[in-house]
Amino acid sequence: MRRSKLLYVPFWATYAFLYLPILVLVVMSFNAGDSAYTYEGFSLKWYGELAGDERIRTGLLNTLVVATGSTVIATVLGTLLAVGLARFTRSKTLDALALMPAVLPDLVLAIGLLVFYSAIQLTLGLYSVTLAHALFSMAFVAAVVRTRLTGADTSLEEASRDLGAGPVVTFMRVTLPQLTPGIVAGALLAFTLSLDEFVIAFFTIGNAEPTLPIVIYSMVRFGVTPKINALAAILLLVSFTAVIAGQRMTRIGESRAQD
């Protein structure tokens, strides 16, 4: 089928639009000069400055603590929920409820949690952020695991139950091993989402030491500095690697499932 050459204009424009800002950030992160705008030759000095920045180091540590905690909660609860919804009920309402944290705007979740924490007089801190992140991550884990469950063959589970295994034994010995690639994918997704999440953390952190996105936010508000460029370049490298690794893993998982 012939197609117009004109179509390639928005196509390449999209990629230029998506990558030009990122490219500029990365190039400027190697700037030898002090300006965030004019390039004066190659240097790694901003990476050195970054490594010495106490606030960023603490922010990164806090982000990792929150991401790990919320991923553990979200993966356990999300997986159980997905199995429960797929195998033990046909309720559309419960399905919708499980997806709700992923669908609602983050601002609505954020103020809801702030209001709730304040009503039960919980002192805000990293754990309140962790509980909050687990809420929306759980919805994503449940959705990912659910997709694998609906495609999965139920005959093994039925066989297990016919042979007298209870739901828990069937789950541990039969369902769980089948679901592992989906659970790993869901956990990775939960972890990445938590690393990047800003709005909910911003509302539920209180006066505690902030997570990395909040540190970046306050640095950016203070003004443009090449140090942020270096941080941006590192975060880009990390997330690009994670996405490509995740892509590879799902492909390996799929080809194994087909064997």
Added chain:
Amino acid sequence: MKSEAKARPAPRVRGRRLGAFVFLSPGLTYLVVLLLVPLGLVLSYTVFQRGRFGGVVYEFTTENFTRLIDPLYLGVVGDSLRIAGLTTLIALLVGYPTAYLIAQLPSRWKTLALVAVVLPFWTNFIIRVYAWIMLLSGPGLVNSALGKLGLGPYELLYHEGTIVTGLLYSYLPLMVLPLYAAIERLDPQLREASANLGASAFTTFRKVTLPLSVPGVLSGCLFVFVPSFGNFVIPEMLGGNKSTMVGNLIRDQFLKARDWPFGSTLALALIAVLVALLVVQAWAARRA
């Protein structure tokens, strides 16, 4: 014998009930405590008064709703609708041809092109917005390029257009993905048949491809509009410190003015707009 046959299914039914309880109760408890109860609280706050030092005084009032229809606040809602609508429209106009071309690529390139669309989406949100401050600010790259052409410098930041650019940059992938999925699903035979019957490429697109991809268009528009409409970070970082969108207003009521009842009422208005859109989308998707 008879009784035994009858008794047999019983443990299984009990097993299913126990199973439902074991699997569903932890997640559902979490959802009730941290989602439904908080939303209920927000909803109830809309009819109460603010405390003198923030917080809530549990005395009934309709004042929050009368304040909501004040032209000042309705104007902000209107601005948000316009900004999010414009973002969605541009995303559709740019995203459709992109998704269309990706769907036609040979499968090797297809995956690569798709991953390339999603990759920027997986990098830190604040950093992506920050990149635009660098590009567009006074001495930034765009202005120095314009300077070499003998133009400018212009104040490129702190306009409505800057906000639209930032929102578009952040959410364009959410438009391309559902569009791609919808176009990819189409049976190529339909297009071949249309071409064989003498339709030009454009007529085929207009009469076959486009109508069949409407569900993708609708979900793409929703995926871009929803986060754009409630955003407060991009309007603040790229639009200056004016409260330009509903999100900023809600944030300010909660964290600055500490008027939680009115903030809750604004949030309710935000949810109402989104629910209305969801209903329209579901209705349009069924007709498509």
